[in-house]
Amino acid sequence: MAHFLKDKACVAGVGETRYTRGTDTTTLQDALEASSKALADAGLKPHDIDGIVSNAGLAPAPETLAANLGIRELKFAVGNTVGGGAGACAGLQIAALAIAAGLARNVLMPVGWHSYSGLRVRKMGSEVNLATVPGPIGATIADFYMPQGAFVPAHFYGWMATRYVQEYSIKPEAPAAVALAARRHAHLNPLAYMRGRPLTLEDYLNSRVVSYPFRLNDCCLETDGACAVVMTSAERGRDLRKPPVYISGCAEGHPYPDDDFGARSDLLRIGLSDAAPKAFEMAEVIPADLDFAEVYDCFTYVVMIELEALGVCGRGEAPDFVRDGRIELGGEFPILTHGGLLSEAHLAGAAHIVEAVRQLRGECGPRQVKDAEVGVVTGWGDFGDGSIAVLRR
Amino acid sequence: MATTTSKYERPLPARLGLAAEFYRYCKLHELRFQRCTDCGAWRHLPRPLCGECGSFNYEWAKSSGKGKVYSWITVVQPMVPAFNDAVPYTVPLVDMNEGVRMVAAIEGVAPEQMRLGMPVQVVFDDVTEEITLPRFRQAT
Numbered sequence: 001m002a003h004f005l006k007d008k009a010c011v012a013g014v015g016e017t018r019y020t021r022g023t024d025t026t027t028l029q030d031a032l033e034a035s036s037k038a039l040a041d042a043g044l045k046p047h048d049i050d051g052i053v054s055n056a057g058l059a060p061a062p063e064t065l066a067a068n069l070g071i072r073e074l075k076f077a078v079g080n081t082v083g084g085g086a087g088a089c090a091g092l093q094i095a096a097l098a099i100a101a102g103l104a105r106n107v108l109m110p111v112g113w114h115s116y117s118g119l120r121v122r123k124m125g126s127e128v129n130l131a132t133v134p135g136p137i138g139a140t141i142a143d144f145y146m147p148q149g150a151f152v153p154a155h156f157y158g159w160m161a162t163r164y165v166q167e168y169s170i171k172p173e174a175p176a177a178v179a180l181a182a183r184r185h186a187h188l189n190p191l192a193y194m195r196g197r198p199l200t201l202e203d204y205l206n207s208r209v210v211s212y213p214f215r216l217n218d219c220c221l222e223t224d225g226a227c228a229v230v231m232t233s234a235e236r237g238r239d240l241r242k243p244p245v246y247i248s249g250c251a252e253g254h255p256y257p258d259d260d261f262g263a264r265s266d267l268l269r270i271g272l273s274d275a276a277p278k279a280f281e282m283a284e285v286i287p288a289d290l291d292f293a294e295v296y297d298c299f300t301y302v303v304m305i306e307l308e309a310l311g312v313c314g315r316g317e318a319p320d321f322v323r324d325g326r327i328e329l330g331g332e333f334p335i336l337t338h339g340g341l342l343s344e345a346h347l348a349g350a351a352h353i354v355e356a357v358r359q360l361r362g363e364c365g366p367r368q369v370k371d372a373e374v375g376v377v378t379g380w381g382d383f384g385d386g387s388i389a390v391l392r393r
Numbered sequence: 394m395a396t397t398t399s400k401y402e403r404p405l406p407a408r409l410g411l412a413a414e415f416y417r418y419c420k421l422h423e424l425r426f427q428r429c430t431d432c433g434a435w436r437h438l439p440r441p442l443c444g445e446c447g448s449f450n451y452e453w454a455k456s457s458g459k460g461k462v463y464s465w466i467t468v469v470q471p472m473v474p475a476f477n478d479a480v481p482y483t484v485p486l487v488d489m490n491e492g493v494r495m496v497a498a499i500e501g502v503a504p505e506q507m508r509l510g511m512p513v514q515v516v517f518d519d520v521t522e523e524i525t526l527p528r529f530r531q532a533t
Binding site for chain 2: 140152155263267
């Protein structure tokens with residue numbers, strides 16, 4: 001029997017701002033611009049929105065968005081979806097549930113983030129104090145990681161990556177293949193910040209180590225901008241301006257313990273390890289059915305660990321799997337067709353959803369995956385929270 | 394990592410909640426972790442209840458201070474100026490003999506010498522009048 005939530009909700013509209021480094025706008029302005037474009041894409045008006053799901057700390061609060069969009073009847077507001085970069089994709093599940101339950105008809109999900117111009121650890125100087133950062137990981141970092149010199153995701157995920165490198169004797173050519181695939185795809189995406197900025201294997205190998213095992217080109221971009229997704233029911237979606245893209249499967253997963261990397265018996269078992277099988281079962285697909293994957297790519301090594309969690313290859317096999325163009329457009333399993341966080345922009349995973357929707361509508365021009373019917377989006381946040389959505393046209 | 398500056402300007406633990414207890418023992422140069430007095434399970438980070446049996450009862454039990462490296466990072470580019478004279482420094486995750494895992498920077502080991510399973514021993518670094526931080530050194 002089919003899962004009750006399978007294909008009950010769909011993405012009806014997507015939109016985004018320009019992606020820049022440096023901006024004169026606020027994240028609210030950007031989120032409103034992206035939201036207006038997503039609404040226009042769907043053929044809806046702001047007054048049609050009665051639900052808002054926004055990502056913790058990365059988007060204006062639902063109340064603020066509703067007030068500024070002129071939404072008179074906000075019936076469903078979630079302002080704290082889980083786990084940083086896992087939040088956008090986890091938001092699809094929350095919105096799908098709300099729509100299927102009749103709590104809301106049309107749900108808006110914007111992410112506006114100035115990760116380049118906004119708050120950054122390196123700007124805090126000696127004033128750095130993450131204890132004031134809300135959320136589950138701030139206290140762990142402030143009390144046990146920062147005093148030892150571990151401040152930022154490049155450090156925390158570095159523990160995971162070093163273990164991965166050491167357990168499987170991974171050579172730098174493997175993460176390089178992820179960075180190069182993302183960059184190659186970015187050249188085909190007019191929105192991508194890194195479009196037209198070449199990256200060769202030699203460039204990658206010569207890029208400086210910022211924190212072992214991460215080279216600069218293993219790390220995602222910091223950019224300014226916003227994007228937004230509008231969701232509705234499958235029935236209403238079929239009558240709107242653009243063809244619906246259905247949420248066929250969705251799930252989230254959390255490693256134990258969720259608020260401390262250190263205590264995990266197996267650092268390479270991530271939230272997605274639990275979430276992926278559930279989402280595939282719900283969607284009634286297997287990884288071999290996927291036409292593409294927009295895998296959350298805060299770091300190249302994280303992409304490989306996620307590919308294993310997705311089950312597209314076995315544990316320890318991703319370093320070989322990603323080689324020889326397999327993950328590039330035209331290859332067997334294209335990923336990050338927009339360039340991802342590595343080469344398009346950092347929208348905390350929301351732009352991965354936008355790209356998946358456009359791929360399934362066939363709107364991607366030179367970077368279009370031919371005859372794409374089903375794709376997957378993953379999210380990754382905080383210390384390895386995972387989220388996944390299987391989308392189909 | 395070396396702490397050569399006269400005034401210590403690197404981040405100090407916020408000592409929120411039970412973390413303050415952990416650091417009170419560090420000040421005494423004792424590494425202690427919580428141990429459930431009902432089921433005997435060790436735990437770290439400090440938490441109000443036992444994740445194994447749900448008991449609120451615990452003691453601060455003394456650790457051997459010994460463990461083995463599970464993973465590490467070596468920070469090359471400092472994130473804040475206070476670490477400019479510390480880089481490159483290495484921060485391992487260590488499997489302590491008691492079964493918990495702990496984060497602390499390692500002293501006296503070059504990055505290229507780091508190995509999985511390397512035996513280490515905790516040492517204490519009195520970084521200010523009030524605060525003592527645990528660090529690791531390679532054990533023989």
